[in-house]
Amino acid sequence: MRLEIDALSHRYGEELAVDDVSFGIEAGELVALVGPSGCGKTTVVQSVAGHVRPTAGRIALRGEDVTDVPPEARGVSVVFQRSTLYPHMTVGENVAYGLGAQDIAPARREELVADHLELVSLADQRAARPAELSGGQRRRAELARALAPSPDVLLLDEPLSALDRTLRIQLRDEIARIQRETGVTTLFVTHDQEDAMALADRLVVMNGGRIVASGRPRDLYESPPTPFVASFLGRANAFDATVLDADPLTLRRGDGTVEVSGFKADAPGVSEGSTVTCHVHPGDLSVRPIGTETTDPSIRGTVTRVADVGRRYDVTVGIGAGEDLVAEQVSSPPAVDDDVAVAFPADRLHLFDREAGRRVSLSAV
Amino acid sequence: MRLEIDALSHRYGEELAVDDVSFGIEAGELVALVGPSGCGKTTVVQSVAGHVRPTAGRIALRGEDVTDVPPEARGVSVVFQRSTLYPHMTVGENVAYGLGAQDIAPARREELVADHLELVSLADQRAARPAELSGGQRRRAELARALAPSPDVLLLDEPLSALDRTLRIQLRDEIARIQRETGVTTLFVTHDQEDAMALADRLVVMNGGRIVASGRPRDLYESPPTPFVASFLGRANAFDATVLDADPLTLRRGDGTVEVSGFKADAPGVSEGSTVTCHVHPGDLSVRPIGTETTDPSIRGTVTRVADVGRRYDVTVGIGAGEDLVAEQVSSPPAVDDDVAVAFPADRLHLFDREAGRRVSLSAV
């Protein structure tokens, strides 16, 4: 394990910002720490970098406890959300800065600076001042500066959040390429699930100071362990129902029933009469005229809004009890006030025990 | 025309930030002004609000020239990117603030404040201080304050940019609802094409101080007039080619040819031998093993990267000459280094004259 965070907790005054967080990163891995603003992820990064002394817990690098080691002795480079390039140095001097703290021969230092500027395609900007660079170039110069001293771990703290979407996608691809080329162990922190899923080998999802999920992006997206993860990685799109029968799974909503034929609910504790929260990603829903023949489970409702999002239509369907479902549809949307059936493939239904918020797994019968 | 901007130009010192911008908004319309950071859109908003005196051009509200009218006499409300709630007033006092400048009876004023707090679901926070609100609540309080005095035009200057994606989608829906309910004429400014396309009746796209396109989001997405609009509203995904034949359209790339059977290029100026830029949105591309039977035009290439983005795979295919295409694929992605064909429906190809950057329309033969 290159980096190991063990039972980390941190308080600011009375407020518990990080609550018993533990996870590790293998050498060469790119792990994304995601969660909404204020979930405590920046405190975790600052603890790993050594700029915050955690209230409790342990940080280990290459198996060594570094909790009491000052930042300069950790071998951890950081790229922050705001630019931290030194305005009184050129781009080249900025990249060389971290090498100056090490015992490296001047010729070798020159070479390393040139290599890293090459890596981020800024060889021509070596003599420029940071103020002369564009937003994207500044980010790339910071990456070069962070990588030049060959850190054990690279921390990226919301490095894309201040950028336009176009630039953001470009830089995301570039970070992926640079990480592949250098193989540096990376912790990428972001509140943007799209950036996280696009870049990371593994996600660690935080909410309210705690880790609520961790795993491969696709696994978490396809089998979210809690309703929070389902709506955070996708989009909030849920309804409540009562279990009429667990095998085959049959749900009651108001005066209608939803038959999830071919599947049964596994977990103990979900029995007839228990209340569950059902989540379906908007892309998995399809809106059909009532009466269309289908074996997919479906819910009746009335179209309340059709938003033309350019590349698709977001169809909002009121399904009673004040609940709405949003279906993403590529073409031929229904009209507002149409009575429709919202259908979804049975294996795309995510079921959660409403009390405990735990996922209820379904299996084919 | 509720709001009309006519030949607006503005210089900061030597720099021309806005260059001859003209557009109008009908009563009740929601128009989004989009473009990358620094394209001049904020200067346009500030000119409409009256906080910037434009170097040249005219602003008219309800047909009246207001270029020289101070902001307080324009009837234009603004919601800025950063919160501008007054910290020394309660939420209720903030909402009432704009009413105090008008000659409204106290009872009526009370009623208006209550109605607008209701509209943004903040009735319970009336006595709270802005600092006690969450980020989303603060935005909603600002919307209520901006709407309470019944402005002729509502300006929203990047109101969602500082928010998390989840909150952002929520607030976007809320803004859409509020705009529908109040019918207020709205100019929504953003650098985020997704927000713009989701909300707006009409887009005005700016780049480098000029308007480069304007129209319905779907029209601009489906028939982008320039390569910039194509990549700004979608994602940069283009390759260069030479026209071998205009009818039926046949293109040459390196030593391969792409036959766009069933279509011919219309525009004059695109004849045999001219160079064109081709753009296809990533979602329209599909990656197939070589040799698959298809009538769709296709390009050969080698898979250089497969990124698992959770909800889909982004497959990058190197197609020679240093060019890459990204295809979004929902399932069963190819492996890296596979030789593949990247195919697209013929009607999803966007063709641009490379010199002039103008769209070349295609028509079925």
Added chain:
Amino acid sequence: FRVPGGLVPAVLGGFLLVYFALPFVAFLTRTGTANVLGRLSTPEAQAAVRNSLLTAPVSTAVATVFGVPLAYLLARTSFVGKRLVEGVVVLPLVLPPVVGGAMLLTAVGRFTPIGRIAAGAGVPLTGSLLGVVLAQTFVAAPFVVITARAGFGGVDERLEQASRSLGYGPLATFWNVSLPLARGAILAGITLTFARAIGEFGATMMVAYNPRTIPTRIWIDFIAGGIDTVVPLALALLAITLIVITAVQ
């Protein structure tokens, strides 16, 4: 929090702190040896306290009324010659008070046109309470201008623009938004101005050696009787300043 820079800055900075605090402590321990109330009840001391309590608030009020608008202009507008105006504002701060006093004399002294007219009208500008106010205002006003300017600079301009767009003119916006939000800095500036005004010595000596204020009286007592005779008045001055600072904050 780990102390950055470790001990070095703490030790260096500590020296300065001790040097600032030591005289203060030594002075206060001296109090016991002097007959404070006795000396404060002499007619001379009473007159000095009365004069200081009359002039310093007036100077502070004048500096505030004219200085706060100036601070707002400096924070919000740019105009040709702004750097010159900024230079003029710090001039009295950089100028030694005796020189400032000498300059004031050349402008409003008894033998200048302005001074002659004023004296003829029965309001002499030197050697009078008005002269004290003139000296104090000249020396102390920059504090409120500079501090209030920093305060206005810290108010997000968008908040003022929002107020304008909500229908309020520039003056109403200044009153409703800018002033309340810069309140802390302005009060700090007023406090500094008052403290500087009530303690003003050099310029007052030049412009109005008579009537005596507390600082000039302290000097005269010191010449006549040494350090112990000045303790009571110095304590009174210190007390007034501390009371005003505490009351404002």
Added chain:
Amino acid sequence: FRVPGGLVPAVLGGFLLVYFALPFVAFLTRTGTANVLGRLSTPEAQAAVRNSLLTAPVSTAVATVFGVPLAYLLARTSFVGKRLVEGVVVLPLVLPPVVGGAMLLTAVGRFTPIGRIAAGAGVPLTGSLLGVVLAQTFVAAPFVVITARAGFGGVDERLEQASRSLGYGPLATFWNVSLPLARGAILAGITLTFARAIGEFGATMMVAYNPRTIPTRIWIDFIAGGIDTVVPLALALLAITLIVITAVQ
């Protein structure tokens, strides 16, 4: 740009500006009537200029060496009693210089333990150039502390954290990053401190009436000969201050 608030603040602020500038202009027009070079070449004037040029730079250097680290601590750390320390730092600023001088006398005067030991060792702390330095440092040092603190406060802490993470310890980071980035504010603070030190009058009068500096000499000349006799020395003082300010910026 439209002037916000229109004319009202411009008119009010303009009054104050004129009041600041008028004495300066009046004083400069007076120069012609005085024999500047003649009076500056008297032995007394020469000695005063020499003393001021010796003491003010030393006081400024002392204030900078001890004050900048203190400013950095105040900007970057929080500790118990920080408000008390902040109070001690503004104390000399708020204290009338005469009272500050009196306090210094009670701490290091001839009849205090410290003063006696120093005088015994042949380095008297009062009535000497060292005494002038003590008075100037006490009165002027807060300027560099307060200004440098604001400068350090304006440096994004992340820039320092990045330097730490790149392998530099706290002192190296202070030297490589914090100091260069706060350079402007620190130089401004040094300038203010120098200006205040060379113009110091009230505390110097108490602690070291002898040897004379330019401000104390001006006062003595004024008593003896009136306003015109002080013009040359006042001009010299003004010139030195302006040269230093221009050279630094």
